[in-house]
Amino acid sequence: MKATSSRASLNFIRNLLQHQRKWMLLFSGSQELSELDYYWSDYLINTRALRMTYLHELEARDLIQQPVENFSNIYEPTAVDEIIQVTRCQPYLVQLVCYEVVESLNRDIRKNRREADTAKATAQDVKEIIPVVLERGDQYFRELWKSLAESDRSLLRRIIHGETPTQQDKGVIRKLTRKEILTQEGNAFQVPLVQKYIEQLLEEE
Secondary structure, eight states, X not given: OTTTOOXXXXXXXXXXXHHOTTOOOOOOOSSOGGGSOTTHHHHSTTOOOOOOOOOOHHHHHHHHHOSSTTOOOOBOHHHHHHXXXXXXXXXXXXXXXXXXXXXXXXXXXXXXXXXXXXXXXXXXXXXXXXXXHHXXXXXXXXXXXXXXXXXXXXXXXXXXXXXOOOGGGHXXXXXXXXXXXXXXXXXXXXXXXXXXXXXXXXXXX
């Protein structure tokens, strides 16, 4: 829309919201409403904002071990713990890691002619597929990084390089805590996979 200055699509959506009572529209995004350009408030005036966050650990374990009915038990307990740890129960990342673990396990079964009924993923298997997860999830991680202001990125760079946040960083820390990137103390990442991606990105700069 910035490129064309056209808001035709937003006008169309607002018209639907106002005149189609049986319709329900769902918008999703990584930015908070307060971060959107001023004109969005006119289009979202009759909407409800719902914050999506991490799964509870029990929900994440259930998603990992029973993504569909009658799913085989393919994980060692330590593998499930490792998935929980690296994703912090972020729904998309849990599913992405699980997908890559299952793909890796299937390849290993075919290559080594292992018995599918007894093959189980280990914590080491989870660790070994992390580079693949970072590559497959590139669009998610890249969008997260691009959505940040330069002041946000600057602080994350400093933290990765071992610097301690200062009093002047308090506002940025609050923002990055709300965006579920940093812990409240501001000296650690909430999600290890996000940290690994940003570390990798900075190495390539």
